[in-house]
Amino acid sequence: MSKRVILALAALSLALAGCAQGWEDRLPQEPLGPEGLTAQPTSVALPGATNYRAGYTVGTGDRLDIKVYDQPELTGEYRVDGSGRISMPLISTISVGGQTTPEIERRIAAALKRTYLRDPSVSVQVLDYRPFYILGEVRTPGGYPYAAGMTVQNAVALGGGYSERADQGEVIVTRRTRSGDVTAKVPLTATIYPGDIVYVRERWF
Structure with a gap:
């Protein structure tokens, strides 16, 4: 695991002190090589991405x-x-x-x-609404306040922008739904949701 990822996880741990346990289990796995994650998420629209108020389920921090x-x-x-x-x-x-x-x-x-x-x-x-989290190859990973209509690109900007080693293409988002957590690759224009975990991967070339 790279030093940058370790620091990112440490920052998020501090941000979530006192919040619900088990958030670590929702993080995407660290990329193991040029092919990306061990279990490849698919490039699909995440549930609830078009209207976060419709059927929104309350969670810790709201x-x-x-x-x-x-x-x-x-x-x-x-x-x-x-x-x-x-x-x-x-x-x-x-x-x-x-x-x-x-x-x-x-x-x-x-x-x-x-x-x-x-x-x-x-x-x-x-x-x-509860905060969202951005991890991985951004300059200031951690939790940030959610605002209506935010996109992945907005999240990256709040996280200080990409690091020198960031893959600036699709990112990985993990979202908690009523039927469980869903992880998918999404474009920078994708809408994010309260509580989402946005993970910017390291490029391999």
């Missing part, structure tokens, strides 16, 4: 705006913790990771109905 109508003590902003949970008054902790906002609304309403309110009305919106 900040939620939760409104419980006529209940100001329950209404507020909540950050999803490393275990995919939030803490709310009256219902303690509730798991929201991997769920859409309508699913979270129903889950909170059901919990409140069991313990406190007769017919709660709950609204959930995502205020801030």
Whole structure:
């Protein structure tokens, strides 16, 4: 493993301190030669690339705006913790990771109905999306805030641009979906998603 990749992984480890465990398992493997990865990802469109809000599933680092109508003590902003949970008054902790906002609304309403309110009305919106990560052959690898409409090219720019040894063609993106992680080679114009891991490979010639 090259020194640059080791430094990149160390930087990401610091950025993710206190977040959900298991992110290392989502990283693309290091290229072993001119042919690229041990298991070649395919050049396909990743799920959710066209509209990240449609069916978006909440995860660690997202900040939620939760409104419980006529209940100001329950209404507020909540950050999803490393275990995919939030803490709310009256219902303690509730798991929201991997769920859409309508699913979270129903889950909170059901919990409140069991313990406190007769017919709660709950609204959930995502205020801030979790960061994305760019690794490999960029100058400043690590985690960066997500903004709507970002592309791989934007991610590379935020990562300080390519290193001298970067392969500036297709990059590898790993995305967590409801059915598991998906890894694919994508062009620089591809849209990225909150929580994506973007990996710029080292060129071999």
